[in-house]
Amino acid sequence: MTPATLYGLCSAVLVGAGLYGALVNPQPLRKILALNLLGSGTFLLFGVIARRGAAAGLGGDPVPQAMVITGIVVAFSATALAVALLLRVYQETGRTTLEQPAPKDVV
Amino acid sequence: MIAPAALLVLAIILPAAGVVLALAAGGRGAERVAMAVIAGGAAIALAIAGTLWSTGAPLSYIIGGWAPPLGIALRADGLSAFMLLTSALVIGAIGLFARATYVQPAGTPERRAPLVFWIMLMGVWTGLNAVWLAGDLFSLYVALELLTFSAVPLVSLEGKPETLAAALRYMLFALIGSILYLLGCALLYGGYGTLDIVLLSRLARPEPVVFVALALMTAGLAAKTALFPLHLWLPPAHAGAPAAASALLSALVVKGSFILMVRLWFDSLPGIAGDGAAQFMAALGSAAIIVGSVLALRQERLKLMIAYSTVAQIGYLFFLFPLAGAAGDWERLAWTGGIMQLVAHAVAKAAMFMAAGLIGEALGHDRIAGFAGLGRALPVVMFAFGLAGMSLMGLPPSGGFVAKAMLLTASIGEGQWWWAVVIMIGGLLAAGYMFRVLTPALAGGAAPVILAARISRPRQAIVLGLAICALLLGLMPLRPSALLEVGRTTQAAEVR
Numbered sequence: 001m002t003p004a005t006l007y008g009l010c011s012a013v014l015v016g017a018g019l020y021g022a023l024v025n026p027q028p029l030r031k032i033l034a035l036n037l038l039g040s041g042t043f044l045l046f047g048v049i050a051r052r053g054a055a056a057g058l059g060g061d062p063v064p065q066a067m068v069i070t071g072i073v074v075a076f077s078a079t080a081l082a083v084a085l086l087l088r089v090y091q092e093t094g095r096t097t098l099e100q101p102a103p104k105d106v107v
Numbered sequence: 108m109i110a111p112a113a114l115l116v117l118a119i120i121l122p123a124a125g126v127v128l129a130l131a132a133g134g135r136g137a138e139r140v141a142m143a144v145i146a147g148g149a150a151i152a153l154a155i156a157g158t159l160w161s162t163g164a165p166l167s168y169i170i171g172g173w174a175p176p177l178g179i180a181l182r183a184d185g186l187s188a189f190m191l192l193t194s195a196l197v198i199g200a201i202g203l204f205a206r207a208t209y210v211q212p213a214g215t216p217e218r219r220a221p222l223v224f225w226i227m228l229m230g231v232w233t234g235l236n237a238v239w240l241a242g243d244l245f246s247l248y249v250a251l252e253l254l255t256f257s258a259v260p261l262v263s264l265e266g267k268p269e270t271l272a273a274a275l276r277y278m279l280f281a282l283i284g285s286i287l288y289l290l291g292c293a294l295l296y297g298g299y300g301t302l303d304i305v306l307l308s309r310l311a312r313p314e315p316v317v318f319v320a321l322a323l324m325t326a327g328l329a330a331k332t333a334l335f336p337l338h339l340w341l342p343p344a345h346a347g348a349p350a351a352a353s354a355l356l357s358a359l360v361v362k363g364s365f366i367l368m369v370r371l372w373f374d375s376l377p378g379i380a381g382d383g384a385a386q387f388m389a390a391l392g393s394a395a396i397i398v399g400s401v402l403a404l405r406q407e408r409l410k411l412m413i414a415y416s417t418v419a420q421i422g423y424l425f426f427l428f429p430l431a432g433a434a435g436d437w438e439r440l441a442w443t444g445g446i447m448q449l450v451a452h453a454v455a456k457a458a459m460f461m462a463a464g465l466i467g468e469a470l471g472h473d474r475i476a477g478f479a480g481l482g483r484a485l486p487v488v489m490f491a492f493g494l495a496g497m498s499l500m501g502l503p504p505s506g507g508f509v510a511k512a513m514l515l516t517a518s519i520g521e522g523q524w525w526w527a528v529v530i531m532i533g534g535l536l537a538a539g540y541m542f543r544v545l546t547p548a549l550a551g552g553a554a555p556v557i558l559a560a561r562i563s564r565p566r567q568a569i570v571l572g573l574a575i576c577a578l579l580l581g582l583m584p585l586r587p588s589a590l591l592e593v594g595r596t597t598q599a600a601e602v603r
Binding site for chain 1: 278279286292
């Protein structure tokens with residue numbers, strides 16, 4: 001087994017675990033954490049692809065690395081925004097769950 | 108004189124610069140910055156569409172002179188031009204409409220909501236223009252994230268607990284959608300070493316890695332577009348937002364991820380998915396039309412009804428996949444019909460949400476049961492609401508009629524009559540939920556309606572103007588649009 005295959009399998013496990021967690025957990029905070037796990041698996045996959053040097057047959061490909069850096073920035077901002085929203089929900093209602101299906105009053 | 112291709116950069120830079128300037132200018136200056144950006148953005152959209160119309164060729168701009176696959180290209184084809192014009196029109200109307208709500212008069216303490224609204228409005232516009240123009244799948248990912256991060260705060264602008272919960276649910280759906288999309292990008296890059304749309308369309312072959320990537324990306328984008336059965340986040344988010352924000356979210360934001368799906372299926376990976384997958388997408392669209400319309404019929408509140416109607420109207424867009432896939436006369440008609448449905452729904456739904464906002468402001472509530480006699484109290488607003496409703500029902504002459512007639516004709520022409528049946532049932536159900544509102548409002552009640560607040564004439568005029576635009580779209584001839592074909596036929600020819 002080459003290192004690239006090993007890391008590829010690790011990324012598949014992370015993606016699987018993250019997706020399972022995001023779909024099964026009803027708690028928003030756990031969903032956010034699971035989505036981060038899913039994101040990490042995706043970034044690792046980019047790393048594996050960079051190592052394979054898909055673009056020009058070189059030892060490594062810099063383009064996926066650039067994408068991962070952008071992806072990490074985006075994932076970081078997304079997590080910050082989601083956690084901030086969750087904190088506001090907690091401050092306003094004292095709950096950290098989303099059981100209400102629809103708003104009671106929309107005007 | 109600016110080179111036409113440089114306009115593509117300007118279309119993205121201008122609203123982005125507006126975001127930064129508005130932040131620097133603070134609450135009182137933000138509105139003026141937004142108005143300047145709206146004027147400039149409309150001029151840029153017209154200039155790009157005008158160039159495409161006169162030359163009949165797509166525009167492209169290579170950023171920094173670095174050609175793909177290493178660099179990034181911006182491209183404008185006929186679809187981009189249509190979407191640029193639609194977003195400029197709808198955002199312009201929303202901006203003018205919102206001035207009354209998000210004003211900061213001198214001498215009053217600054218509120219946070221106006222500053223956030225104007226910044227997020229321009230943020231959404233930056234994201235949308237980037238989605239319309241980006242030439243590679245990774246730039247599209249970044250554009251989509253920009254769109255989401257600007258749209259989510261608009262939902263919870265008023266900071267009420269239920270809107271915060273709606274915003275959080277929207278955010279979670281959007282996050283899972285974008286990560287699945289990014290995972291698909293990784294797989295495609297691993298397979299072909301490029302994410303540039305044109306290069307990818309030449310390299311991609313029907314093989315397992317492409318199928319997995321396409322499935323992951325489509326599922327992720329469907330969650331962001333609120334395609335049935337992933338629509339659960341949409342009604343509370345769109346109905347809970349303030350009127351101007353609801354109009355923006357329902358008219359344009361959900362269309363961003365849909366256009367991305369179109370770029371993926373038709374431009375990046377043409378002919379990969381096969382007919383079964385296309386039929387499956389349209390089947391989900393049909394389910395969205397039926398379920399969304401039936402749920403809209405059952406709502407007691409106007410804004411929730413309009414939000415469920417968005418779920419239904421989005422369903423029509425997915426007929427594009429089985430009907431416009433191949434090259435032929437019927438397919439070209441379906442292509443124009445599908446995109447017209449998108450444009451017509453954007454214009455009509457923005458007008459309708461703004462009309463609902465005015466009704467809510469005037470009455471102090473938006474319960475449909477309390478609308479008897481409203482036509483006499485708010486004649487202009489109800490007229491605009493009815494005109495926008497004509498487009499949703501698909502009555503002639505309206506943009507919705509043109510779109511649905513083209514889709515209907517194409518589906519019969521291609522021998523896929525079952526979609527025609529769904530289109531007709533959808534029209535009847537739409538008439539049902541529209542008349543549920545219009546009939547009591549126009550028939551008049553026993554007692555005169557007491558209005559809680561007066562609505563200024565200019566705001567009524569903006570809503571009416573946009574509703575009339577939705578009607579004027581119906582004057583479009585019932586044949587494939589030449590502008591919409593720009594860049595499409597050449598690309599298809601390159602592939603084959």
